[in-house]
Amino acid sequence: MKTLNQLEGGLLQLFAPLERFSHRYLLAPIRFLLHQIDPLAEKIEGTRFKKILQISIYPIFLVLTLVIGFKLTEQGISFRTFGQTIVMFLIFGLVFAPLERLIPFSKRWLDDKELPADWFLFFGNKLWGDYLNKPLRIAATAWIVQEISPEIGKQIWPSYLHPVVQVFLLLSINDFFRYWYHRWMHENSFMWRWHSVHHSSERLYWFNGTRSHPLEGLVSSILWAIPFAFIKAPAEIVFVTNLLGRTIGRFQHTNMDLILGPFDYIFSSPKNHRYHHSKSHVIGHTNYGGDVIFWDILFGTFYLPKGEEPSDEIGIEELPNYPKSFLGLMLAPFIYRRLQKEAEELTEEKA
């Protein structure tokens, strides 16, 4: 324990200046530009223009993703490399960040104090995912296919259906597995240690949907190999499904105040996902869906009370001392018991 403490202390000292530097020199200019939108946000308050934005943004993005996705596959373009996915992320940011400023769900969530940690987590997870998780998953899938039957997946996939239907089918099947994995991470205390990093965030915005501990992704990539070995959809369907998943993912955490109507009952939407991040475990153990929400409806974990808005007070209530820096978040699962003990002492002190 002592060595872990020393290691933690040393690494924290190493990373702190880096986080301070990113705050001051990288994020401050972006913050300044985004602040220029505030007067416009006030101006459109209560107008019909705002309402049209709130209703139309989500369906426009879904349709655009499908159209652009299929067009790209026709031309044989796909985002596979590290650089390409980063560019795609930045394009999302250029549109999402100003829109979040224009029609925010929570003004408090516009505060960007968690950003450096999120940046490090994003790049770290991207590198780790591309160079470790992905090859592992491919190897495991190849092994399973070889052991069982290389042709079985191809035979059962309904390629005769309309491509858009195939995309939604693949999205739903993938999310069935994701649903159970996500639910397991919440209901099993050892798994929760890792997943708690995702829930430690005190604000939701377009960028932090990917905020998670890299080891969480490692376990999932090995587990994912099993369904991937059997579901052999055509490459273009897989590509468009992934692209659509990314769009849904950016919206899932967005701070935009959207009016989604039926979409709240089909997709893992910003509104139902805000309940998933609730401070209360009772409310938080709901809406596990990553892309779609109907597995929650089917398995009894859907939560969306009518006439109510989710709270913007989110995070892990029982651990007020949860680390906030990048390195602290990396170490949190390893020092989880200590965090719990410190939290207990804090409540005793208060009492």
Ligand SMILES: [Zn+2]
């Ligand atoms: Zn969760």
Ligand SMILES: [Zn+2]
């Ligand atoms: Zn989330």
